[in-house]
Amino acid sequence: MRHIFVIGIGAGDPDHLTLQAVKAIGRTDVFFILDKSEERQDLIGLRRRMLADHGRPGHRVVAAPDAERDRATPAYAAAVDDWRVRRADLVERLVAEHLGPGENGAFLVWGDPALYDSVIAVVDDVSNRGGVPFAYEVIPGISSVSALAARHRTTLTRVGRPVQITTGRRLAEGFPEGVDDVVVMLDGRAAFAGIDPEGLEIHYGAYLGTPDEVLVSGPLAEAAPRIRELRERARERKGWIMDTYLLRRSDGGSDA
Structure with a gap:
C-alpha cells in the first residue's frame, strides 16, 4: 500500500x-x-x-x-x-x-x-x-495564527470570550457580531482599513517566521495607515504577501 x-x-x-x-x-x-x-x-x-x-x-x-x-x-x-x-x-x-x-x-x-x-x-x-x-x-503544524499570537506575546482568547477566525473577504462585509476577538487570514485587499476602527486594536504580522517578518500592533485607527504602507512596500519588493492579524475590542478584558 x-x-x-x-x-x-x-x-x-x-x-x-x-x-x-x-x-x-x-x-x-x-x-x-x-x-x-x-x-x-x-x-x-x-x-x-x-x-x-x-x-x-x-x-x-x-x-x-x-x-x-x-x-x-x-x-x-x-x-x-x-x-x-x-x-x-x-x-x-x-x-x-x-x-x-x-x-x-x-x-x-x-x-x-x-x-x-x-x-x-x-x-x-x-x-x-x-x-x-x-x-x-x-x-499538524504551527499555524500563522499561533505564530502571530506568540510573536505579539498575547493570547487569542480572553476570559469567557470566543475568538473567531475568518477571511478578509468576510471581514469586508463587516466586523462579525457577537465576538470581540477576530483573527483574519487570506486578506488580499487590506479589509481592516475599511471597517470602523472605533475601540479596536490590531496585532498584525506578515511573512511570519521569515527574515522579512513585519510586526505592527496598536489602536487600529493609528496603525492601519502604517500597515497599509508597509504591506504595499513589501508586496512591491517581493511580489506577494502572506499576512495574518488579530482585531480586538480594547475594552479592558483580561487575557485567558
Whole structure:
C-alpha cells in the first residue's frame, strides 16, 4: 500500500517543524511540490532547505505547476470547487506516476494543513476515487495564527470570550457580531482599513517566521495607515504577501 503524509511545516521559520513532522519527512521517499507563481520561489527554496536538512538519503522531489484559480469571478464557491477538482486530477496523476507500491509520499503544507488549506480535501478526494489506492495521515503544524499570537506575546482568547477566525473577504462585509476577538487570514485587499476602527486594536504580522517578518500592533485607527504602507512596500519588493492579524475590542478584558 502506498502511504501519503500531509505535513504542516509551520509559518516560515524552519524551526517551526515539529518532531513529528521531522520524523515523517525522514520516512518519505517522494515529496510532491505544487509550484506557485514565480514570486514565491523563495518559499519553494525554504521547502527544499527543510528536505536537505531532514530528508532521507535518496529521496525524490516531484514538482509540478499548481492548478490556476479564477480569482476575479464573483462566483467564488464555484471557482474554488472547479480549482479543487483540477488540483485533484493533478495530484492523482502525480501519485500514479511517481509513487510506487510500498513507498511513502508527502505534501509539505505551510502552517497547519487543517486551517484554510485545500490539500487535505484534495487528497481525500483522490483517495475516494479509488484509482490509485493509498492510505494517508495528516501531521499538524504551527499555524500563522499561533505564530502571530506568540510573536505579539498575547493570547487569542480572553476570559469567557470566543475568538473567531475568518477571511478578509468576510471581514469586508463587516466586523462579525457577537465576538470581540477576530483573527483574519487570506486578506488580499487590506479589509481592516475599511471597517470602523472605533475601540479596536490590531496585532498584525506578515511573512511570519521569515527574515522579512513585519510586526505592527496598536489602536487600529493609528496603525492601519502604517500597515497599509508597509504591506504595499513589501508586496512591491517581493511580489506577494502572506499576512495574518488579530482585531480586538480594547475594552479592558483580561487575557485567558
